[in-house]
Amino acid sequence: MLFQHAFLETRWRFLIGLVVLPVSAAFVALSYPQVVALSQSVTASPTTALGREVAEGIELAKTYDSYVWSQWFRQEGAQLGGLFAAIIGTGGLLSQAAASRLFTLSLPVSRERLLAARAAAGLTQMLALTVVPALVIVLVSPLVSRSFPLIDALAYALGAFAGCAVMFSLAFFLSSMFGNVWAPVVLTMCAGAALAALDQITGADRFSLLRMIHGDAYFHGLGLLWTMLLMSVLASSAFVYAGIRHVARQDF
Amino acid sequence: MADAFVVETTDLRKSYDGVEALRGLTLSVPAGSICGFLGRTGAGKTTTIKILLGMARPTAGRATVFGLPADSPAASVDIRRRTGFVGDDKGLYDSMTVRGMIRHTASFYPQWSRELEEKYVRRFELGPERGIKTLSRGMRTKLALLLALCRGADLLMLDEPTTGLDPAATEDVLQALVGHAADRGTTVFFSSHQLADVEQIADHVVIIDRGRTAVAGALDDLRQNYRRIQLVFDGDAPAYTFQTRGVARVKRAGRVMTVLSSAGIDAVLGEARQLNPVSTDSTPVTLKDIFLDTVAVED
Numbered sequence: 001m002l003f004q005h006a007f008l009e010t011r012w013r014f015l016i017g018l019v020v021l022p023v024s025a026a027f028v029a030l031s032y033p034q035v036v037a038l039s040q041s042v043t044a045s046p047t048t049a050l051g052r053e054v055a056e057g058i059e060l061a062k063t064y065d066s067y068v069w070s071q072w073f074r075q076e077g078a079q080l081g082g083l084f085a086a087i088i089g090t091g092g093l094l095s096q097a098a099a100s101r102l103f104t105l106s107l108p109v110s111r112e113r114l115l116a117a118r119a120a121a122g123l124t125q126m127l128a129l130t131v132v133p134a135l136v137i138v139l140v141s142p143l144v145s146r147s148f149p150l151i152d153a154l155a156y157a158l159g160a161f162a163g164c165a166v167m168f169s170l171a172f173f174l175s176s177m178f179g180n181v182w183a184p185v186v187l188t189m190c191a192g193a194a195l196a197a198l199d200q201i202t203g204a205d206r207f208s209l210l211r212m213i214h215g216d217a218y219f220h221g222l223g224l225l226w227t228m229l230l231m232s233v234l235a236s237s238a239f240v241y242a243g244i245r246h247v248a249r250q251d252f
Numbered sequence: 253m254a255d256a257f258v259v260e261t262t263d264l265r266k267s268y269d270g271v272e273a274l275r276g277l278t279l280s281v282p283a284g285s286i287c288g289f290l291g292r293t294g295a296g297k298t299t300t301i302k303i304l305l306g307m308a309r310p311t312a313g314r315a316t317v318f319g320l321p322a323d324s325p326a327a328s329v330d331i332r333r334r335t336g337f338v339g340d341d342k343g344l345y346d347s348m349t350v351r352g353m354i355r356h357t358a359s360f361y362p363q364w365s366r367e368l369e370e371k372y373v374r375r376f377e378l379g380p381e382r383g384i385k386t387l388s389r390g391m392r393t394k395l396a397l398l399l400a401l402c403r404g405a406d407l408l409m410l411d412e413p414t415t416g417l418d419p420a421a422t423e424d425v426l427q428a429l430v431g432h433a434a435d436r437g438t439t440v441f442f443s444s445h446q447l448a449d450v451e452q453i454a455d456h457v458v459i460i461d462r463g464r465t466a467v468a469g470a471l472d473d474l475r476q477n478y479r480r481i482q483l484v485f486d487g488d489a490p491a492y493t494f495q496t497r498g499v500a501r502v503k504r505a506g507r508v509m510t511v512l513s514s515a516g517i518d519a520v521l522g523e524a525r526q527l528n529p530v531s532t533d534s535t536p537v538t539l540k541d542i543f544l545d546t547v548a549v550e551d
Contacts (some may be wrong), residue, residue, distance in 0.1 A: 001359040008347070103343040103396075105307045107360050108333035110325055248325070251268070251308035 002109060002117035007125070009118070010088050014125040017084040018132065024080060025133035028072045029140045029148070035061050035071075064146040066219070068137055073156040074214040077133060078163075081213070084129055085164040086188035088122050089171025090181045093247055105252055115244040119172055123236075126168050130161040155224060156215040162232040163213030167192060169239035176243040176250075207231075258283045258407050258439045259304060264313035265463075266299050273299040275463035276313065281441050281456065286433055288450030288471075289443040291460035292547050297443040298340060300460070301411050305332060317407065333361070336400030340411040342392040344384045350395060351380035354402075363404030372398040375428070390421035397425055401432050408433070410442035414449050422446075426453050447540045457539065459546055466546040467500070467514070471539070478537045479517045480545075483509040483529035496523045501545050512537070512545045 007014075039058040045051040060070040093101055093114065104114065134157035141148045167188055174184035192210075199208050211217065212228040259281035266274040274296045281287045291297050302308040303315050306328030318334060320327035344353055354373075358364040373380065376394035387395065393413065400408055408429070414422040430453050433440050444450055450457060450471075457474060459467040467474065478500075483489065489509035494502065498515025509529070513520045517534045524532065537545075 001356060005345075005356060097343070097346075100343040100345055102302075102307065102339040102341070103337075103345070106305055106332055106335075106337040106339070107357075108329050109360065110329055252302065 002113060003121050006118040006121035010091065010122060010125060013084070013087050014129070017080075017088070017125075017129045021077070021080050021084070021129055021133040022136040024076055025072055025136045026140045028076060029068060029137050029146075030144060032061075032064060032067055032144050032146065035067065064141070064144075065148065065152070068141075068148055069156070069215065069219045072133070072137060073160065073219075074216070077130075077160060078210070078213045081126075081130055081160050081164045082167050082192050083189070085126055085167035086171045086185045086192075088125055088129075089168040089188065090175050090184040092118055092172070092175045093252075094175060094177075094179050094250075095181045101252060111248045112244050115176075115247055116240075119169070119240045119244075122168055122172065123165055126164050127161055130164060131157045133157075134160075152218070155218050159212045159215045159218065159224065159229070162229045162236075163209050165236045166209060166232050166239070169236040169243075173239040173243040173246075176246040256283060257281060259287075259315075259317050259441055261300070261304075261315045262313055264300070264303065264315050265311045266296075266303060266308065267311045272463055274303075274310070274313075277460065277463060277465055279458045279460075279465050279468055281439060281458075283439055284433075284437050285456045286430070286440040286454050287442070287456040287458060288454035289441060289458050289460065290445075290447070290450060290543055291443070293445070295460045295547070296463040297460060298411055301337075301409055301441075301443065304409065305335065305337060334406045336403055336405035336408045338393070338396045338400050338408075338410040338413050340415065342389065342396045344392060344396060344399075346383075346385040348384050349380065350378050350382050350384065350387075353384055353395065354380075354399065357399045357403070361403035365402050365404060368402045369398065372401060372428070376424070389416045390418065393417060393421065393425060394428075397428060401428070406438060408438055408440045408442070410440070412444055413442055414444065414446055422449065429453060447543060451539050459543055461547040467542060474514075474539070474542060475536065477514055477516055478542050479513050479520075479534045480537050480541065481511040481513060481517055481520055481524065482533045482535075483511065483524050483527065484531045485509070485527070485529050490527055492527060494520065494523055496520050512542075 039061045042054065042058060057070070060066040093104065096104065131154070134153035138148050138150050138153045170191060171184045171188040174187050178184055195210055199210055207228060209228070209232065212225050212232065217223065217225050257280040259279070261277050261279050264274050264277040265272070277296065277300060289297055289300070299308060303310050304317050304322050306322055306325065309323050315322040317331045320331055322328060322331060345356070348356065354369060376398060378391065378395055378398065384392070397413065400410070414425055417425065426449060429440060432438060455471055457467065457469065457471050458465060485507050487507065489504040489507060491504070494511065496519045498513050499511055499520060500514045501512040503510045511520055511524070521532060
């Protein structure tokens, strides 16, 4: 019942994500014929940064697999996934209306269990938000006379889930410190932006959270980054644990 | 053996950011009693209830419920399993319906009584499909009370249960409480500003003032033992500190000295005669008199 209630608490955010992400993923897949046609009519000059970007886009659009990876798993899916991870991760006991919070706290359940149920419900929602769009891509690809391997889709989804779980857990942890729902979202997105900037500056490769979310290594034939996946699991667990401990010590 | 006291606190202290909400509160609530917990706004009533339910932790002192330490997280879960709580704000989940709220709450209590649930849904005229956010304050209170009563609790802890209710709804809530307590032997510990409510249903009273217990005991004993003694003097009433035990408060106004005694009148009158008053008079006091005399702000 705790899990169900926690799930219901964030159901609207989850349902919006469950519409937005799969629809966006389907749109990316179904746009492939137009993108191919457009890329054939464009010539990019590799002398400017923008030109190099366009040239890379044209190159990636040459095969359906690389197009789907670059457009969905590396860009839109990762960005939307990160955003929804922060949105679903925020909230919880501190941001509940004071009155309903006291009702929740009066139930014969430890705070640890209350928060663990909320974390489990949120992570389940994030799993759905990363796997369902990947499956949608596999399913709609035949509509543009293409196919996308199920194994690849699930591999990308796994990396995206592990990375988004870290974002979710960070928002979850920040929610144990802020009473409003927006501060954790903004701070989590800032952390994501800071990681992206750090990647740009350092040229991070195998140990980049964002590259794991993008499935960079898998796309380039290096397989799944098991070390990063493990580190993500540890980071998520640490954030969730810290959030739970922080709330467990608080007075209400 | 059943505990004689369901709730006990000893020298309980609580500070929030240096502000003392409780300053050594000592109280005990006998098993099976209906205990009114009175005090001015900010006296520490809600803080006490939060500590007893494990929502806040004491800075010092001891609080037990059913003999279990309220500041132990594990024991606190057991305490809450045996306690029905109605908060000041009648906090419920606005996104749920009445039925959903009942089912959700029932799932945490193996001893939930469907029979009582049906009884109170009918009695309080709660439409099961109504959304919580559409309920009036009175209906929210009744639903919160239903949720507290049906779980098979040994203790009901209610924070200002009748605040904001019209007289009819207040009567309905109080009658339900008294009936339930009488039928099942449930201990009721409720805070209130409404002295009339307390006089109507309580058999024990604790009056708290600025974080400390000012008065505590059986209501009948308080009514019997508390007396206001008025001493009139020829000139100004003398500044005098009574040595007799049970002198709760002394006020002087011109020629008149008023003594509130919690131990009858004989001993106080005996000591007062040394002061040579020209006349003495004693009158019984009401709970309101006791409350006002014990929690009045010192000038």
